[in-house]
Amino acid sequence: MTRRAVLSDANGAHGPAGARYLAPGWFTARVFNPAVARLTRWGLPLAGSRELAVRGRSTGEWRTTPVNPLVVGGVRYLVAPRGHTQWVRNLRVAGAGELRLGRRAEAFTAVELADAEKLPVLREYLRRWAWEVGAFFDGVGAGATDEELLAAAPKHPVFRLEPLR
Structure with missing residues (x-):
């Protein structure tokens, strides 16, 4: 499996200076993610997956991708x-989105965590989903x-989700 790392330019066009994005391989992009998204849209989540919907930062159109929300201490991340x-760049601009499962959509606002705040979330995320995402850490x-974990934190944005009531 080949992963392509994309680093930001000097102006941070791809995120903060030195930010990294590991592009998904062909199988993930063309088979796995679409299958997970389809099952989630049908209301059959894989390992707690949800479909994240965020407005595009340029077009304003809804963009979707499968994600694994995590609950730590009663808070969703x-x-x-x-x-x-x-999706990270879109969420930073939009500041809000939806988590979808079947016909249900939960609207939220998102607050990005500082690196020092990420430790318990990253530890629990890796405990729960290392089998799926460990290669990226x-x-x-x-x-x-x-x-x-602090050294890895800048490479992995984390958002606290606050439900809209």
Whole structure:
């Protein structure tokens, strides 16, 4: 499996300076993600998956992708294992979105966490989904030291989701 890393330019066009995005391979982009998204749209989530819907930062049109929301201490989070992806950039601009499962859509606002706040979320995310996303964390796992997780934190944006009432 080949992963293509895309680094931001000097102006941070792809996210913060030095930000990384690991593009999905052909199988993930053309088979796995569409299958997970389809099952989730049908109301059959794979390992708790949801379809994230966010307005595009340029077009304003809804963009969707499958994600694995995580609950830590009663709070829901989204972690970007592949780094500063399109959905991350769109969510930063929009500040809100929806998590969809079947016909249900839960609207939320999103607050991006500072790197120091990410430790318990990244640790739990890796504990729960290392089998799926561990390859994107460069050998850092749930049992890593705080220092190792802090070093990985800038590569993996994390958003706290606050439900709209």
